[in-house]
Amino acid sequence: MTDTPDPDRGAVGGPRLSDEDRALAAEYVLHLLGPDERSEFEARLGFSAALRAEVQVWEAHFADIAADEIKPVAPQPSAKPLLMRGLFPETARPSPGFWQRVGLWRGLTFAGFGAAAVLGGLLFTQPQMPAPLLVGEISAEDDSLRLLVLYDGADGTLRITRTDGVSPPGRVLELWAIPPDEAPVSLGLLDASAQGTTQIPPALRGAADELVLAISDEPPGGSPTGAPTGTVRAIGRLAGL
Structure with missing residues (x-):
């Protein structure tokens, strides 16, 4: 078993975190x-490398x-259908191949069950979303x-x-669908x-998985031309689970 993290350690070479922030990080991990x-702490995480390292x-x-003190325990056979019924009512039940694709039940142990609980918690905090439900980076x-982006086709x-990054000084970040x-x-x-x-405009929702999502830096107030004028700093796409 590892020792408790050193209270005098500074995260990633940056300024030393306060004891309160270190305690908050531990409580965050333990839910x-x-x-x-939690919402306030997660907002700070987006802009603090020291907190993320903690x-x-x-x-x-x-x-x-x-790993050292808890023996792996296989979930009861009834756990999967109970979780499925809780997460997905009959009107919004995913296809049988969903769980195989995300691999949630493959090799699940007690230690890994916490990750499954987090996934369940994220889904519970969102309204019931009919397909298509797309994710991307x-x-x-x-x-x-x-x-990270989550698209609700409804x-x-x-x-x-x-999760990382801020706008350059004197510039703003603008999101584009292409x-x-x-x-x-x-x-x-x-925003900050x-x-x-x-919202993705209605005319683009039918083929959301074909869009390229991009972020450019623009002058305050956004692009003056209706098209990207600054450096395109990040791109990504949406895909099904």
Whole structure:
């Protein structure tokens, strides 16, 4: 079993975290924070490499404890159908191949069950979403800017979680949807928060998985021309689960 992380350690060579922040990181990993505290902490995670490093330390610490002190336990045969019924009512049940594709039940142990619980929690926090449900990542080639996106085909909502990166000084980040062989369509500016939502225009929703999503840096207020004018800093696409 590993030792408890050193309280005098500074994360990734940066300024030393306070004892309170280190405790919050541990409580976050153990899912002990309330909804408001968790949301506030996750917003800070998007812009603090030191906090993200601290979370990784605690994740490794608790994973080692589980590996050393908890024997693997196979889930009961009834666990899968119970979770399926809870996550997906009959009107929104995924195809039988869904779980095979994500590999959730393959080799599941007690230690890995926590990850499955997190997935279930994320799904429970979202409204019931009929197909298509698409996910993707918009990222820079050097990972200096990264966003995770979740697309709900029922109403065209694109949920955005920024995990790394900020706009250059004096510039703003603008999100674009680029259909095949067509001009880019602005999906709006990204604000300073780590999370947000936008809408994909109705005309583009029928082929959302064919769109290229891109982020450019623009002058304050956004592109003055209706097309990207600055550097394209990240690109990505949507795909089914």
